[in-house]
Amino acid sequence: MRWSRAWRTAEDNGASLIGRLEKVVVFGGGSFGTAMACALASQKSQLKVTLLLRDPYVCKGINERHVNTRYLKEYVLPSNVVATTSSLEAIQGAQYAIHAVPVQHSRAFLKSIADVLPPDVPIISVSKGLEMGTGKMMSEVIPDALGRRQPAAFLSGPSFAKEMMDLRPTGVVAASKDKKLAREMQSLFASPYLRVNITTDVTGVEICGALKNVLALAAGIVEGLDLGNNAMAALVAQGCAEIRWLAEKMGAKPATVSGLSGLGDIMLTCYGSLSRNRSVGVRLGKGEALAEILASSSQVAEGVATAGVVVSLARTYRVSLPVLTAVAQVLDGALSPKEAVFEIMNLPQIEES
Ligand SMILES: NC(=O)c1ccc[n+]([C@@H]2O[C@H](COP(=O)([O-])OP(=O)(O)OC[C@H]3O[C@@H](n4cnc5c(N)ncnc54)[C@H](O)[C@@H]3O)[C@@H](O)[C@H]2O)c1
Numbered sequence: 001m002r003w004s005r006a007w008r009t010a011e012d013n014g015a016s017l018i019g020r021l022e023k024v025v026v027f028g029g030g031s032f033g034t035a036m037a038c039a040l041a042s043q044k045s046q047l048k049v050t051l052l053l054r055d056p057y058v059c060k061g062i063n064e065r066h067v068n069t070r071y072l073k074e075y076v077l078p079s080n081v082v083a084t085t086s087s088l089e090a091i092q093g094a095q096y097a098i099h100a101v102p103v104q105h106s107r108a109f110l111k112s113i114a115d116v117l118p119p120d121v122p123i124i125s126v127s128k129g130l131e132m133g134t135g136k137m138m139s140e141v142i143p144d145a146l147g148r149r150q151p152a153a154f155l156s157g158p159s160f161a162k163e164m165m166d167l168r169p170t171g172v173v174a175a176s177k178d179k180k181l182a183r184e185m186q187s188l189f190a191s192p193y194l195r196v197n198i199t200t201d202v203t204g205v206e207i208c209g210a211l212k213n214v215l216a217l218a219a220g221i222v223e224g225l226d227l228g229n230n231a232m233a234a235l236v237a238q239g240c241a242e243i244r245w246l247a248e249k250m251g252a253k254p255a256t257v258s259g260l261s262g263l264g265d266i267m268l269t270c271y272g273s274l275s276r277n278r279s280v281g282v283r284l285g286k287g288e289a290l291a292e293i294l295a296s297s298s299q300v301a302e303g304v305a306t307a308g309v310v311v312s313l314a315r316t317y318r319v320s321l322p323v324l325t326a327v328a329q330v331l332d333g334a335l336s337p338k339e340a341v342f343e344i345m346n347l348p349q350i351e352e353s
């Protein structure tokens, strides 16, 4: 099935870029790191895609049986996806590095590989969230942690790992201040199954990708409380407005907020049953305690950490975000899910903006 006929860019350096490509390293072999590795490996069988992991047993499964025994274990990975725990071995000779380590662990991880990663290897971050404590986005964490400016691009948008593994049509956006690098992302990733838009609006793409996870927690809570379709639609519409208010104050372009990384990912994560953030929200809405929910899952729900950061961003940018900040209050145990809904319903009646 060819979903998009024009899957390479007009200036098509795509074929030659793929032709020159020999090795890509992927940091983190969770669901999305694995899906990105497979998407790239499928572009060319001679391309080596190396996952840098922490667990030697997971590496063994990938290298010997082509199966990631911890994440997406039902899939057979292309044989040109390999894995190692050695950062030197993983990074040596790599022309690009995909970063798929959860945001809260990214600083420490990047510091640990700073000396091994050549300063000219572009990092393509797919992690969506804001760092607790600093409130920083990945575009700020990367240079901070490495202690230098590294070429970087940020890939975001509605993209469940499992659906990408199933080769279901997907659209993402690659953001970079360096337009040439953004175009390289199109050449690298575009395929009959994956469309890649580009933009220079890094802030917009990153903040939308982080905030939609918090809104997905709220959507899950509404689902878990069984409040109905009217409530869900009102909540998601209000959440979209709050994301727009904050993102635009931070410098995001309106086109980004209404694009794939904004509205597109909000729709996927708020309504899609595969969302981990939404699932955490559903369980909270049904009355489970956060600690219990987190202890029972091996996968990251980035919105849990990002929600706290949103409270301070609301203060810094002097913007009222009732839904997004209520999520933080529920997570902190300051409000029960029902109390949060009651408080939001009792807010003063407003004019739309
Ligand atoms: N899963 C998806 O569908 C999806 C889609 C788009 C973006 N993302 C984003 O990609 C990022 C990664 O998500 P995921 O789904 O792969 O998460 P995951 O929970 O499935 O896997 C996380 C991976 O990071 C590794 N990791 C955790 N702590 C680490 C540390 N301290 N040092 C090194 N590695 C560490 C884990 O071992 C694991 O391999 C997140 O920011 C997520 O929001 C996920």
Ligand SMILES: O=P(O)(O)OC[C@H](O)CO
Binding pocket: 128, 157, 158, 159, 160, 213, 216, 265, 268, 269, 274, 275, 276, 277, 278, 300, 301, 302
């Ligand atoms: O499963 P979630 O909630 O982390 O969402 C995954 C992706 O961000 C969807 O685009």
